[in-house]
Amino acid sequence: MMLINNLLDKFxxxxxxxxxxxxxxxxxxxxxxxxxxxxxxRFLTEKQLFYLSQATNCNYELVILDLLIHKSKFDKTEVVLQILFNERLSHYSYNLFEDYGSA
Known part of the structure; x- marks a missing residue:
């Protein structure tokens, strides 16, 4: 939940x-x-996370992947989602909280 807490702090x-x-x-x-x-x-809704992402210029795709990782109840699914998260994160050469629209 580190990403979500960082998102809340940034907001x-x-x-x-x-x-x-x-x-x-x-x-x-x-x-x-x-x-x-x-x-x-507990978890925020996707709508609330979208609102926070927009307000902080944070990458919404990564926020949703982070949410899915933490909501996952099956270890194998969590591993797959974590791999996707890391791949997506490495795809962006900018700070997570920079303008998402320019990526």
């Missing part, structure tokens, strides 16, 4: 927020759910 900084409560309010979720997301026991 907080970009919006000028000082607390996770502000992020939770912006995403229309409870503070408890956001805390569980940060701990890896």
């Amino acid at each position: 907080k900084a970009k919006k000028g927020f000082t607390t996770d409560k502000q992020i939770a309010y912006d995403l229309s979720i409870s503070c408890q759910k956001l805390s569980a997301v940060r701990q890896g026991s």
